[in-house]
Amino acid sequence: MSSDSLLPASSYDIAILTLFDPKITAGGAQQCAYDLYLNLKKYTKFRVCFIAATSPVTKLKSKANAFVRRSSNYEDEFYFFTGEYDYFWHCCKDSRPPKDLALFLEKINPKSIFISHYMHLGIDLISMIRAVLPTSNISVGLHEMLFACMADGQMVKKTDGQLCQKSDPELCSMCFPHINADVFAARKKFNKECLEQANNFIFPSKHLAGVFSDELNISPHRIHVINHPIDLSSYQAKQQNTFSANRPVRFGYFGQFLDNKGVDVMLKAGGELDAKQLKRRFEIVINGGNKEFASELYQAKVEALIKESRNWRQGSIVELGGYSHNELVSRMDRVDFVVVPSTWPEVFALVVTEAFACFKPVLAARIGGLGERLRDGIDGFNFQPRNPNDLAQKMHQCMSLTDVSYRQMSSEAYISAMRLNPKRALLEYAKALDLNLNFTDQLAAGAK
């Protein structure tokens, strides 16, 4: 690499900013942003740069007063050194990093800026970019409901576990009694003032787009829903040949073992299914990590349900614990259906895409963005959220499938995954980012 290449290009057409560098801290949002960056580089002639925020978690060493630094091994990639971060106002506590970043962007003068996730960059960066680049297109990606809900953006009341339909400062203050409602109202206004400075907003699901639109009264024409794409080539899964009756039907849970993930609903459904005294046996296979992060109350509740399951006659529970991304396909191979029983309005539920990529039909709660991921009865079944009885019925329905109908459902699941191909997503992003794309022939062919 020549010494010149260490310098950033004098200008870029597109700047993609996100909360972490996925090469350092894995995560869906940052991976999507990085994939978009790579695909834009691969399939278009745009000059694109990728700017990933850091946080003290990354342990990247900062250099005094250098807030935007070149990634040493990757051209056009930069680190933004966030410093301390205020998760209430979603701003960097230190004013110098975001100011420097805004001035850096002014210098490289991109025509389009995509803030794929404003966390660790600061929501006020949107306004600052607007001030220095008044004519550039600014797009903002939203991945959860943090703009509306401080309780991990899940819209679930900490008080009684009920769902919030819309943010309400008075209710927010009940979840966080040390913060008064007026401060929540000010936060909401601040979020709106900053977000309004963007041209477009990109959401992975209609549900999230709807919540955002309701909260901030944003015009629909500024809203774009783009499902997170998936590169199927990285999932070497095979469709299973049989759904034979001589072995238990396996319902798998994949994900974190946290309070609002609904593992308890699934276990209760298993109990109800067992009570039906079916002829066919079944297994509930839990691939769930981070149990220790669940509340003690929730852990005790789940433990009690698992203990109860020892009395089941036809069913059993198998706990396999957490898994790495590399293990995903093999774990998926060991189940027939994937159950996503979340009790909070999941925004996208990547696990559904992953299940589809592995030919697995999905049983998903009809809640939030999760509810819109399935074609009910085609690539899986929806059930009423938080309702073990309904889930038990859908599990029973699954167990009643013939080998042929299971295979058909499994194929449809994979087709659903194919719809989420990156090139298609790239076209949708191009529209949202106002790129007026000059695609290479390769992209044009792929898109066709």
Next chain:
Amino acid sequence: MNSGESLQSSLAVLQRHLLDFPADSAAWQSLAQLLATDAAATNSAQRDQDPPQTANQPAPTSNNLPVSRAPVAQVSPASQTPIKSAESAEALFRQAKTLADASDFTGCITLVERALGHSRELAQDPMLAFIYAHALRNASQVERALEVLLPFRRIAPTPWIPFELGLIFKSLNRPTDAYLCLKEARGLEPEFTWAAVEAAAIVSHTNIPLGRLDRLTANRQADKDLVELTIERLLRFGNLLLVIGWSPIPGRSGSRMRLLDPLVPAKIASGGSCYYRRPDVNQAIGSEPHNLHGFASLIDCSLLSRWSEVGDLQLVLEAADGAPMRASINRIRLCDIAEEASLDKLLEGLLGSLRIAMDSDTPWHEGIHIFTPQTMQICSQLFSQYTKSVKPRSEVHWLNPKDSNSAIKLSFIFVQLGHFDIARPALAQICKLGIPMEVIVVNNSIQFFRETFHVLNRMAGIYKGIRFGIINNPENLGFSAACNIGASNATGEFLCFHNNDLFANASNDYLALLHRAIAQPGAIHSAYQYFTDGTLMQKGIAITQINSASNYDVTLYNGYSIGRNQSQGEILACSGSLMLMSRDTFDQLNGFSEEYIYAHFEDVDLCMRARQQQIPLMIWEDITFFHAEGGGTVAPYHLGGTTGHVNRLLFSIRWQKVLQNMNTEVEYVL
């Protein structure tokens, strides 16, 4: 003994008695009568004198002189007959004293000088020097008297020499020296009441540093009616004394605490007090719950600032309902209480006590009795002086330079006390206005400078045409002074005073308000304010007269927000949380009054002054602001919920005459 001697003697007896029994109302009355008689007699005597030695003070008569060279235990009149020949210094002294007692000062001088001419040894005799100087002073040879007696000041163990020196200095109009000599006399002889009286008389008319004469009232007798207060804290600033403690008897709203000085009886230190019950604290300190009543009293000692020179005094509790006065067993000596270096400490104790009282279910209108109108005004003046003295130490930090190409149209002035984060939504809106502006934050909580800096600095230089600045006050100077400091540094044609927790419905509301002000620059402009839930918070402030269960010395008035309920009233003011006016209008009004303590009512005061000057008040209904009330200030405990009541009282005192001629609504606070 003639009638004058009898009067003086009775006065001394009464004064001694009252030092021990300050709650004896009958004795006070008798003292007043005797003093009146004494004053009449003195006036009569003064008419015959040519001229009086010092105003208001009778010169000591020879009745007070010692009968022998031994130290005196108490003043007693001389009764010896004149001695014609002096065989010794003792005999000569007696002879000279007899002449002096007969007011034959010339004869006395001649006698002593003749004797001294015969024997130089006699010149070394201190008592002879004393009587010689005494005669010289009374013969108007004061400087000669000083020359004679001064060498003996430190020699003899008798109080008479410093006493006489004190009187000589007094005649020479050297009160400080006089005081020190009299104090020395008092120190040598604790029961030397006349020295104490003379000292008190001197210091009550001059400005002498504090000190004290010990043991003046050492022989007190027990008093069965004494109240035993537990005094936990004595705070003094200037002439104000704050007493905080516990009382075994409950006080009532309006009751007073007094410090009475029988030696200077016309001058009484008096203060209001508030009481509260804290069974939790009682329990913590080991007393029975409900056994002790917390109290705080703010006493104006401006008349007693030198009283402690002559000993310590008892607190006297005077109930509002005319019940007999009760004296405490507690002695207070101002000179023992170090003056606080800053007014802060006194205010912290004072307002903290009020807050504790209110937190202990004492209604504010009872707790506010800790102030009398007099102490309230003193506090206000002290606060004003305090802000003026601190202001020069404020530091101005401009975070980016002013754009030299365009004149600043509008200066926003924020006042910070606590976190500044809450101003983020307003700042986000202001930054969109696109006009040459200034945003000035006057920071009353310097410990939050870092936070404010980082909130503003990210915008400085990013938003073109906006200059950002922070002014750090080294102390909390309150809202008025901070606003005035902000205004004095602002260069905008218009000034917008803006609370941190306020924000507009949209940026355009700011522009609309500015355009109205441009169209009518000679007015104060504001807008309707809403709670963050969208309920109307206020469309202006009316003034109501308060009727409460506890009567105060002056009628209390309140600023009442109109719009938040169905009550109506004439709107006379707008909230200081949002005021936009031209620089000229602000200057015409001379800014906010800095006599209001920290915050509250300065806005109503400003609007009242504007009204007097026929400056219109425009509060626009079609411009919408939201007020995240209380989210913007992190006030220390003592300022939370107290200054509004205190400044309400000050406002009422200040505007009493104007408001009582207005048809104000009545508000009941029970």
